[in-house]
Amino acid sequence: MSIPSKERLNRLLIVQAQSINDTFKLLDAPAAASMGKTDWSEVMKMANEISNQATMCALLSSGSSLEQLEDFIGSYCNLLLGLVLLCHGSTVGAGPTLRASIRDFAKPVIDHSLSLLHEALSSYGLRKERPLMPTLAGKVSTSCTRLQGSPSTDSAAIVRALAQVGTSMKDVLRELCEEEEEGEGGEPVKWAIEVGAAAVKVVKEGMRFVGGGTVAAVEVMEGVLEKLQAVGVQVDELGASAIPPLEPEEMEENMAEILLLAAAVEDELKGGGSGGSADGLFRAVGDLVGLLRRLLQEAGVGKG
Structure with missing residues (x-):
């Protein structure tokens, strides 16, 4: 396996972010009735895991190798894709108000998470601490908490x-x-x-x-x-x-x-x-x- 460069990781993150945002468009329409409805507890578990990963990200960027950062980014993006799919599955049979609510509460989790990953990558290798990292991690955690407490019916x-x-x-x-x-x-x-x-x-x-x-x-x-x-x-x-x-x-x-x-x-x-x-x-x-x-x-x- 070739040693990843910061530039290659940046391109990888851009591709991952585009994939997540494209998948998020699923929430613009109701899930098919033939799909199995996702229980809201699954969405809550995934949001909790993302919140935990955001906290780890703030620590990881200052003392890890590029290989570790690459693995972390890939794992985090998979969690975000999983959250989007779970949210979509939870809209089976839902009316337009509930669908819009789920979409609106999930969007900040995605946006703040991607901003956090971009910041983690851009700050890699810098000697000076980047104060934006804990702020962004806090925004992710807050967004996850709001999603967990949002209407599910x-x-x-x-x-x-x-x-x-x-x-x-x-x-x-x-x-x-x-x-x-x-x-x-x-x-x-x-x-x-x-x-x-x-x-x-x-x-x-x-x-x-x-x-x-x-x-x-x-x-x-x-x-x-x-x-x-x-x-x-x-x-x-x-x-x-x-x-x-x-x-x-x-x-x-x-x-x-x-x-x-x-x-x-x-x-x-x-x-x-x-x-x-x-x-x-x-x-x-x-x-x-x-x-x-x-x-x-x-x-x-x-x-x-």
Whole structure:
């Protein structure tokens, strides 16, 4: 076996990195139903092994031969390929939100790991310590921990996505309340606060519905998420329209659109046969619908 050169190892790492990134594209599409579904515990084990290897990498680069470094890089890259394939296998039967979540949590593990390996190779043979190595190793470990704790079921992934919608709505409400405290905006701001608060309640009930052991199909949960994400966008635009300079026509359009989306959530639940598990969500949506109809009526009267 010929003694490896640093340049040859660098070319090898580039090829390995390209192979890993190409394989990662598998996560852009759902795994075939004919594949055996990978248990999430296997993904967690592999993430733990990669975290351990990242710590070793930070130590190895300063006191090893090029042959040892070559073996280590090859072994580490095989672990990364294994992680990608395990993540792909875990998406068998998964809905789009869970698939996107797995992809998003796995990507930093791959990216930080490849950066760590490139840094290990570039720093080989240097007398001066490279402070970036332990930093990158720490980023890999943190990314692995986040992947291990990420949602592994459709319901958990959808609840997490709904929580993000709720957080965004609360940010809008906070800004509107500050405007109201300063005496700005008047009636339009009060309307926007009412609608925003009612929408937040709908999202909370949506989280309870999805995360509370519902028997609803994944398609129903995904449908509820999609519509509530759209409500979140409209609440944000409603808040912007309510703050001076006022845009009353846009406010009415936003409220009308939220009304349509709320009705669509009701249709989604009725069509999905969710039964009693959706009672709280039905009530919250009904309250939002009633509020919007009243406000739109008042807006129409005000015009007259």
